[in-house]
Amino acid sequence: MLNKTMQKLGEERSVIREIFEYGNRRAAEIGRENVYDFSLGNPSVPSPACVREEIDRLLNTLPPEVLHGYTSAAGAPDVRAAVASYIHESFGVPMDANLVYMTCGAAASLTITLNALAEEGDEFIVLTPYFPEYRVFIERAGAVCREVATDARFHIDIAAIEAAINEHTKGILVNSPNNPTGVVYDEEEFVALGKLLKEKSVSRPIFLIADEPYRELTYGKSVPYPMNYYENTILCYSFSKSLSLAGERIGYIAVSPMATNANDIFSAVAGAGRSLGYVCAPALFQRVCAKCLGRSSDIKEYEKNRELLYSALKEYGFTCIEPDGAFYLFVKSPEPDAKAFAERAKKYELLLVPSDSFGVEGYVRISYCVARSTIERSLPAFQKLAKEYFA
Numbered sequence: 001m002l003n004k005t006m007q008k009l010g011e012e013r014s015v016i017r018e019i020f021e022y023g024n025r026r027a028a029e030i031g032r033e034n035v036y037d038f039s040l041g042n043p044s045v046p047s048p049a050c051v052r053e054e055i056d057r058l059l060n061t062l063p064p065e066v067l068h069g070y071t072s073a074a075g076a077p078d079v080r081a082a083v084a085s086y087i088h089e090s091f092g093v094p095m096d097a098n099l100v101y102m103t104c105g106a107a108a109s110l111t112i113t114l115n116a117l118a119e120e121g122d123e124f125i126v127l128t129p130y131f132p133e134y135r136v137f138i139e140r141a142g143a144v145c146r147e148v149a150t151d152a153r154f155h156i157d158i159a160a161i162e163a164a165i166n167e168h169t170k171g172i173l174v175n176s177p178n179n180p181t182g183v184v185y186d187e188e189e190f191v192a193l194g195k196l197l198k199e200k201s202v203s204r205p206i207f208l209i210a211d212e213p214y215r216e217l218t219y220g221k222s223v224p225y226p227m228n229y230y231e232n233t234i235l236c237y238s239f240s241k242s243l244s245l246a247g248e249r250i251g252y253i254a255v256s257p258m259a260t261n262a263n264d265i266f267s268a269v270a271g272a273g274r275s276l277g278y279v280c281a282p283a284l285f286q287r288v289c290a291k292c293l294g295r296s297s298d299i300k301e302y303e304k305n306r307e308l309l310y311s312a313l314k315e316y317g318f319t320c321i322e323p324d325g326a327f328y329l330f331v332k333s334p335e336p337d338a339k340a341f342a343e344r345a346k347k348y349e350l351l352l353v354p355s356d357s358f359g360v361e362g363y364v365r366i367s368y369c370v371a372r373s374t375i376e377r378s379l380p381a382f383q384k385l386a387k388e389y390f391a
Protein backbone atom coordinates (compact mmCIF):
# COMPACT_ATOMS: atom_id res chain seq x y z
CA MET A 1 0.00 0.00 0.00
CA LEU A 2 2.81 2.35 0.93
CA ASN A 3 6.41 2.52 -0.09
CA LYS A 4 7.84 0.64 2.89
CA THR A 5 11.34 2.04 2.44
CA MET A 6 9.99 5.58 2.64
CA GLN A 7 7.77 4.77 5.60
CA LYS A 8 10.75 3.31 7.46
CA LEU A 9 12.93 6.34 6.65
CA GLY A 10 10.19 8.66 7.89
CA GLU A 11 9.64 6.71 11.08
CA GLU A 12 13.22 6.13 12.13
CA ARG A 13 14.44 9.77 11.86
CA SER A 14 18.14 10.52 11.88
CA VAL A 15 20.06 9.97 15.10
CA ILE A 16 21.01 13.67 15.10
CA ARG A 17 17.36 14.77 14.83
CA GLU A 18 16.41 12.28 17.55
CA ILE A 19 18.90 13.87 19.95
CA PHE A 20 17.78 17.36 18.96
CA GLU A 21 14.14 16.44 19.73
CA TYR A 22 15.21 14.96 23.06
CA GLY A 23 16.94 18.30 23.78
CA ASN A 24 13.73 20.17 23.08
CA ARG A 25 11.79 17.92 25.47
CA ARG A 26 14.45 18.35 28.15
CA ALA A 27 14.45 22.14 27.63
CA ALA A 28 10.69 22.20 28.26
CA GLU A 29 11.26 20.29 31.52
CA ILE A 30 14.31 22.01 33.00
CA GLY A 31 14.77 25.21 30.96
CA ARG A 32 16.66 25.79 27.73
CA GLU A 33 19.64 27.30 29.55
CA ASN A 34 20.23 24.05 31.43
CA VAL A 35 20.47 21.87 28.33
CA TYR A 36 23.75 21.83 26.36
CA ASP A 37 22.63 20.75 22.94
CA PHE A 38 25.59 20.13 20.64
CA SER A 39 23.65 17.97 18.18
CA LEU A 40 22.72 20.03 15.11
CA GLY A 41 24.91 21.96 12.69
CA ASN A 42 22.57 24.93 12.75
CA PRO A 43 24.65 28.14 12.38
CA SER A 44 24.45 30.49 15.35
CA VAL A 45 26.45 33.43 13.94
CA PRO A 46 24.30 36.00 12.09
CA SER A 47 24.44 36.20 8.29
CA PRO A 48 26.85 38.84 6.94
CA ALA A 49 25.36 42.31 6.40
CA CYS A 50 25.20 41.83 2.61
CA VAL A 51 22.36 39.31 3.10
CA ARG A 52 20.04 41.74 4.90
CA GLU A 53 21.02 44.63 2.62
CA GLU A 54 20.28 42.65 -0.50
CA ILE A 55 16.97 41.34 0.85
CA ASP A 56 15.93 44.95 1.60
CA ARG A 57 17.08 46.18 -1.78
CA LEU A 58 15.26 43.41 -3.66
CA LEU A 59 12.06 43.86 -1.65
CA ASN A 60 12.08 47.55 -2.49
CA THR A 61 12.99 47.35 -6.14
CA LEU A 62 11.75 44.17 -7.81
CA PRO A 63 8.23 43.94 -9.22
CA PRO A 64 6.17 41.26 -7.40
CA GLU A 65 6.04 38.87 -10.33
CA VAL A 66 9.84 38.83 -10.38
CA LEU A 67 10.37 39.03 -6.61
CA HIS A 68 8.20 36.05 -5.76
CA GLY A 69 7.77 34.56 -9.21
CA TYR A 70 9.22 31.45 -10.83
CA THR A 71 12.69 31.61 -12.28
CA SER A 72 13.91 29.25 -15.00
CA ALA A 73 14.07 25.65 -13.76
CA ALA A 74 17.88 25.78 -13.44
CA GLY A 75 17.80 29.21 -11.78
CA ALA A 76 17.66 32.86 -12.84
CA PRO A 77 20.10 33.40 -15.76
CA ASP A 78 21.83 36.37 -14.10
CA VAL A 79 22.31 34.37 -10.89
CA ARG A 80 23.81 31.41 -12.79
CA ALA A 81 26.09 33.85 -14.61
CA ALA A 82 27.18 35.44 -11.33
CA VAL A 83 28.02 32.02 -9.84
CA ALA A 84 29.99 31.08 -12.97
CA SER A 85 32.00 34.34 -12.92
CA TYR A 86 32.68 33.92 -9.23
CA ILE A 87 34.05 30.39 -9.76
CA HIS A 88 36.16 31.63 -12.67
CA GLU A 89 37.59 34.61 -10.81
CA SER A 90 38.16 32.83 -7.50
CA PHE A 91 39.42 29.43 -8.60
CA GLY A 92 40.57 29.94 -12.19
CA VAL A 93 38.08 27.43 -13.61
CA PRO A 94 36.50 28.66 -16.88
CA MET A 95 32.99 27.94 -15.59
CA ASP A 96 30.08 28.24 -17.98
CA ALA A 97 26.78 29.62 -16.61
CA ASN A 98 25.02 26.85 -18.55
CA LEU A 99 26.68 24.30 -16.27
CA VAL A 100 25.32 25.85 -13.06
CA TYR A 101 22.05 24.59 -11.54
CA MET A 102 20.57 26.40 -8.53
CA THR A 103 19.26 24.09 -5.81
CA CYS A 104 17.59 23.92 -2.39
CA GLY A 105 20.86 23.50 -0.45
CA ALA A 106 23.50 20.77 -0.42
CA ALA A 107 20.97 18.01 0.23
CA ALA A 108 19.24 18.82 -3.05
CA SER A 109 22.57 19.33 -4.83
CA LEU A 110 23.60 15.83 -3.78
CA THR A 111 20.33 14.03 -4.49
CA ILE A 112 20.06 15.66 -7.92
CA THR A 113 23.67 14.79 -8.78
CA LEU A 114 23.35 11.20 -7.60
CA ASN A 115 20.13 10.70 -9.51
CA ALA A 116 21.71 12.26 -12.59
CA LEU A 117 24.59 9.78 -12.50
CA ALA A 118 23.28 6.53 -11.00
CA GLU A 119 22.46 3.57 -13.18
CA GLU A 120 21.51 0.11 -11.98
CA GLY A 121 24.38 -1.65 -10.21
CA ASP A 122 26.45 1.51 -9.70
CA GLU A 123 28.42 2.11 -6.54
CA PHE A 124 29.41 5.39 -4.90
CA ILE A 125 32.30 5.52 -2.46
CA VAL A 126 31.93 7.50 0.76
CA LEU A 127 34.81 8.11 3.15
CA THR A 128 34.19 7.23 6.79
CA PRO A 129 33.25 9.03 8.93
CA TYR A 130 30.67 10.68 6.66
CA PHE A 131 27.49 12.79 6.75
CA PRO A 132 24.83 10.09 7.45
CA GLU A 133 22.40 11.28 4.78
CA TYR A 134 24.87 10.23 2.04
CA ARG A 135 23.73 6.63 2.41
CA VAL A 136 20.05 7.62 2.24
CA PHE A 137 20.64 9.74 -0.88
CA ILE A 138 22.77 7.09 -2.65
CA GLU A 139 20.38 4.25 -1.94
CA ARG A 140 17.37 6.31 -3.02
CA ALA A 141 19.15 6.93 -6.32
CA GLY A 142 19.21 3.13 -6.72
CA ALA A 143 22.94 2.75 -6.14
CA VAL A 144 25.14 1.07 -3.55
CA CYS A 145 26.91 3.06 -0.82
CA ARG A 146 30.42 1.70 -0.38
CA GLU A 147 32.22 2.85 2.75
CA VAL A 148 35.98 3.35 2.63
CA ALA A 149 37.98 4.23 5.73
CA THR A 150 40.11 7.36 6.00
CA ASP A 151 43.55 7.16 7.66
CA ALA A 152 44.32 7.59 11.36
CA ARG A 153 44.13 11.41 10.97
CA PHE A 154 40.83 11.14 9.05
CA HIS A 155 42.57 12.16 5.82
CA ILE A 156 42.17 10.48 2.44
CA ASP A 157 43.63 6.97 2.23
CA ILE A 158 44.42 6.58 -1.46
CA ALA A 159 45.36 2.90 -1.17
CA ALA A 160 42.04 2.10 0.50
CA ILE A 161 40.12 3.92 -2.23
CA GLU A 162 42.13 2.15 -4.92
CA ALA A 163 41.31 -1.20 -3.33
CA ALA A 164 37.58 -0.36 -3.26
CA ILE A 165 37.27 0.79 -6.87
CA ASN A 166 35.78 -1.80 -9.20
CA GLU A 167 33.87 -1.89 -12.49
CA HIS A 168 30.70 -0.74 -10.71
CA THR A 169 32.25 2.40 -9.20
CA LYS A 170 30.46 5.44 -10.59
CA GLY A 171 31.72 8.09 -8.22
CA ILE A 172 33.23 9.13 -4.94
CA LEU A 173 31.86 11.71 -2.51
CA VAL A 174 34.33 13.92 -0.71
CA ASN A 175 33.52 16.57 1.85
CA SER A 176 36.17 19.12 2.82
CA PRO A 177 36.07 20.90 5.26
CA ASN A 178 34.60 17.79 6.76
CA ASN A 179 31.55 17.03 8.80
CA PRO A 180 32.06 15.40 11.35
CA THR A 181 35.87 15.63 11.76
CA GLY A 182 36.64 19.26 10.82
CA VAL A 183 39.49 17.99 8.62
CA VAL A 184 40.44 19.99 5.51
CA TYR A 185 42.08 17.87 2.81
CA ASP A 186 45.46 19.05 1.55
CA GLU A 187 46.34 19.84 -2.03
CA GLU A 188 48.51 16.69 -2.28
CA GLU A 189 45.49 14.60 -1.37
CA PHE A 190 43.48 16.06 -4.23
CA VAL A 191 46.42 15.61 -6.60
CA ALA A 192 46.70 11.94 -5.62
CA LEU A 193 42.96 11.39 -5.75
CA GLY A 194 42.70 13.05 -9.18
CA LYS A 195 45.54 10.89 -10.49
CA LEU A 196 43.95 7.70 -9.16
CA LEU A 197 40.50 8.51 -10.55
CA LYS A 198 42.01 9.32 -13.94
CA GLU A 199 43.88 6.02 -14.01
CA LYS A 200 40.79 4.09 -12.97
CA SER A 201 38.40 5.80 -15.41
CA VAL A 202 39.10 3.15 -18.02
CA SER A 203 35.82 2.22 -19.70
CA ARG A 204 33.84 5.14 -18.25
CA PRO A 205 34.56 8.14 -16.04
CA ILE A 206 34.48 7.88 -12.28
CA PHE A 207 32.99 11.11 -10.95
CA LEU A 208 34.29 13.15 -8.06
CA ILE A 209 31.33 14.63 -6.21
CA ALA A 210 32.61 17.41 -3.98
CA ASP A 211 30.16 18.30 -1.21
CA GLU A 212 31.19 21.77 -0.03
CA PRO A 213 28.81 23.43 2.43
CA TYR A 214 31.76 24.42 4.65
CA ARG A 215 34.20 25.78 2.02
CA GLU A 216 34.46 29.27 3.58
CA LEU A 217 34.51 28.05 7.18
CA THR A 218 38.21 27.43 7.79
CA TYR A 219 40.65 28.55 10.45
CA GLY A 220 43.59 29.62 8.33
CA LYS A 221 44.00 26.59 6.09
CA SER A 222 43.25 26.98 2.39
CA VAL A 223 40.73 24.64 0.80
CA PRO A 224 41.81 23.26 -2.61
CA TYR A 225 39.16 23.60 -5.35
CA PRO A 226 38.47 20.02 -6.52
CA MET A 227 37.84 20.89 -10.18
CA ASN A 228 41.46 22.01 -10.44
CA TYR A 229 42.67 18.48 -9.70
CA TYR A 230 40.25 16.26 -11.61
CA GLU A 231 38.20 16.99 -14.69
CA ASN A 232 35.12 14.83 -14.03
CA THR A 233 34.10 16.79 -10.96
CA ILE A 234 30.64 17.90 -9.92
CA LEU A 235 30.58 20.45 -7.15
CA CYS A 236 27.64 20.42 -4.73
CA TYR A 237 27.55 23.75 -2.93
CA SER A 238 25.28 25.23 -0.29
CA PHE A 239 24.93 28.65 1.35
CA SER A 240 23.42 27.03 4.48
CA LYS A 241 26.54 27.26 6.60
CA SER A 242 28.69 29.95 4.95
CA LEU A 243 25.93 32.58 5.03
CA SER A 244 23.96 31.08 7.96
CA LEU A 245 20.98 30.49 5.67
CA ALA A 246 20.28 26.83 6.51
CA GLY A 247 16.52 27.32 6.68
CA GLU A 248 16.29 29.19 3.39
CA ARG A 249 17.36 26.11 1.40
CA ILE A 250 19.68 27.51 -1.22
CA GLY A 251 22.77 26.21 -3.01
CA TYR A 252 23.98 25.15 -6.44
CA ILE A 253 25.50 22.40 -8.53
CA ALA A 254 28.43 23.28 -10.80
CA VAL A 255 29.49 20.73 -13.41
CA SER A 256 33.15 21.12 -14.33
CA PRO A 257 33.52 22.55 -17.85
CA MET A 258 36.48 20.18 -18.25
CA ALA A 259 34.28 17.10 -17.63
CA THR A 260 33.86 14.60 -20.44
CA ASN A 261 30.53 15.48 -22.08
CA ALA A 262 29.88 18.28 -19.60
CA ASN A 263 26.76 19.40 -21.45
CA ASP A 264 25.27 15.90 -21.30
CA ILE A 265 26.03 15.71 -17.58
CA PHE A 266 24.27 19.04 -17.13
CA SER A 267 21.24 17.71 -19.07
CA ALA A 268 21.11 14.74 -16.71
CA VAL A 269 21.35 17.13 -13.74
CA ALA A 270 18.48 19.20 -15.14
CA GLY A 271 16.49 16.00 -15.80
CA ALA A 272 17.09 14.70 -12.29
CA GLY A 273 16.11 18.10 -10.85
CA ARG A 274 12.95 18.00 -12.91
CA SER A 275 12.02 14.43 -11.98
CA LEU A 276 12.61 15.08 -8.28
CA GLY A 277 10.61 18.30 -8.37
CA TYR A 278 13.68 20.39 -7.60
CA VAL A 279 13.15 23.15 -10.12
CA CYS A 280 13.39 26.89 -9.55
CA ALA A 281 15.23 27.09 -6.23
CA PRO A 282 13.87 29.81 -3.86
CA ALA A 283 13.88 32.88 -6.09
CA LEU A 284 14.55 35.61 -3.53
CA PHE A 285 17.51 33.76 -2.04
CA GLN A 286 18.97 32.88 -5.42
CA ARG A 287 19.33 36.63 -5.96
CA VAL A 288 20.50 37.40 -2.45
CA CYS A 289 23.24 34.77 -2.65
CA ALA A 290 24.37 36.00 -6.06
CA LYS A 291 25.37 39.25 -4.33
CA CYS A 292 27.11 37.50 -1.41
CA LEU A 293 29.25 34.95 -3.24
CA GLY A 294 32.43 34.05 -1.35
CA ARG A 295 31.28 35.90 1.78
CA SER A 296 30.69 34.26 5.12
CA SER A 297 29.32 34.87 8.58
CA ASP A 298 31.96 35.97 11.06
CA ILE A 299 34.24 32.95 11.18
CA LYS A 300 36.09 34.44 14.17
CA GLU A 301 33.05 33.65 16.32
CA TYR A 302 33.29 29.95 15.45
CA GLU A 303 37.03 30.11 15.91
CA LYS A 304 36.60 31.39 19.46
CA ASN A 305 34.11 28.59 20.19
CA ARG A 306 36.52 26.07 18.76
CA GLU A 307 39.38 27.27 20.91
CA LEU A 308 37.33 27.46 24.08
CA LEU A 309 35.89 23.98 23.73
CA TYR A 310 38.96 22.28 22.28
CA SER A 311 41.35 23.55 24.96
CA ALA A 312 38.89 22.82 27.78
CA LEU A 313 38.19 19.27 26.62
CA LYS A 314 41.89 18.53 26.23
CA GLU A 315 42.55 19.92 29.69
CA TYR A 316 39.85 17.66 31.15
CA GLY A 317 41.53 14.62 29.59
CA PHE A 318 39.56 14.05 26.37
CA THR A 319 41.31 13.30 23.07
CA CYS A 320 40.29 15.07 19.89
CA ILE A 321 41.84 16.40 16.71
CA GLU A 322 41.99 20.17 16.35
CA PRO A 323 39.60 20.98 13.51
CA ASP A 324 40.86 23.08 10.58
CA GLY A 325 37.40 23.87 9.31
CA ALA A 326 33.60 23.51 9.66
CA PHE A 327 32.22 23.72 13.21
CA TYR A 328 32.49 20.24 14.68
CA LEU A 329 34.79 18.59 17.21
CA PHE A 330 35.26 14.85 16.79
CA VAL A 331 36.10 13.55 20.23
CA LYS A 332 37.34 10.07 21.11
CA SER A 333 34.89 8.31 23.35
CA PRO A 334 36.65 7.36 26.61
CA GLU A 335 34.82 4.03 26.51
CA PRO A 336 34.64 1.77 23.43
CA ASP A 337 30.88 2.21 23.01
CA ALA A 338 30.24 5.81 21.94
CA LYS A 339 26.50 5.36 22.39
CA ALA A 340 27.04 4.44 26.04
CA PHE A 341 29.29 7.48 26.44
CA ALA A 342 26.69 9.79 24.85
CA GLU A 343 24.05 8.30 27.18
CA ARG A 344 26.25 9.00 30.18
CA ALA A 345 26.80 12.58 28.93
CA LYS A 346 23.03 13.06 29.04
CA LYS A 347 23.19 12.73 32.82
CA TYR A 348 24.93 16.13 32.73
CA GLU A 349 22.53 17.46 30.05
CA LEU A 350 25.27 17.28 27.43
CA LEU A 351 23.83 16.22 24.08
CA LEU A 352 26.53 14.68 21.88
CA VAL A 353 26.11 12.62 18.71
CA PRO A 354 27.69 9.12 18.80
CA SER A 355 29.81 8.43 15.73
CA ASP A 356 28.15 5.13 14.76
CA SER A 357 25.75 6.92 12.42
CA PHE A 358 28.77 8.50 10.65
CA GLY A 359 30.10 5.04 9.82
CA VAL A 360 32.80 4.72 12.53
CA GLU A 361 32.71 3.61 16.12
CA GLY A 362 34.23 5.11 19.23
CA TYR A 363 33.77 8.89 18.80
CA VAL A 364 31.20 11.59 19.44
CA ARG A 365 30.55 14.70 17.38
CA ILE A 366 30.17 18.00 19.16
CA SER A 367 28.70 20.77 17.06
CA TYR A 368 30.10 24.08 18.31
CA CYS A 369 28.05 26.45 16.15
CA VAL A 370 26.15 27.33 19.32
CA ALA A 371 26.03 30.48 21.47
CA ARG A 372 29.31 31.12 23.32
CA SER A 373 27.37 31.21 26.60
CA THR A 374 26.15 27.63 25.99
CA ILE A 375 29.74 26.46 25.70
CA GLU A 376 30.81 28.44 28.76
CA ARG A 377 27.95 27.08 30.86
CA SER A 378 28.57 23.52 29.62
CA LEU A 379 32.22 23.35 30.71
CA PRO A 380 31.56 22.30 34.35
CA ALA A 381 29.31 19.53 32.98
CA PHE A 382 32.11 18.31 30.66
CA GLN A 383 34.47 18.43 33.61
CA LYS A 384 32.16 16.27 35.71
CA LEU A 385 31.76 13.84 32.82
CA ALA A 386 35.55 13.66 32.43
CA LYS A 387 35.96 12.86 36.12
CA GLU A 388 33.90 9.69 35.61
CA TYR A 389 36.63 8.43 33.28
CA PHE A 390 39.92 10.13 34.04
CA ALA A 391 39.79 10.78 37.81
Ligand code: PLP
Nearest residue numbers: 041105106107131175179238240
Ligand atom coordinates in the same frame (compact mmCIF):
# COMPACT_ATOMS: atom_id res chain seq x y z
N1 PLP B 1 26.56 17.83 3.42
C1 PLP B 1 27.12 17.97 4.63
C2 PLP B 1 28.50 17.46 4.83
C3 PLP B 1 26.43 18.58 5.67
O1 PLP B 1 27.02 18.70 6.87
C4 PLP B 1 25.11 19.04 5.44
C5 PLP B 1 24.33 19.65 6.52
O2 PLP B 1 24.66 19.63 7.67
C6 PLP B 1 24.57 18.88 4.16
C7 PLP B 1 25.31 18.27 3.19
C8 PLP B 1 23.20 19.38 3.86
O3 PLP B 1 23.26 20.76 3.76
P1 PLP B 1 21.99 21.67 3.37
O4 PLP B 1 21.39 22.12 4.65
O5 PLP B 1 22.55 22.79 2.59
O6 PLP B 1 21.08 20.82 2.58
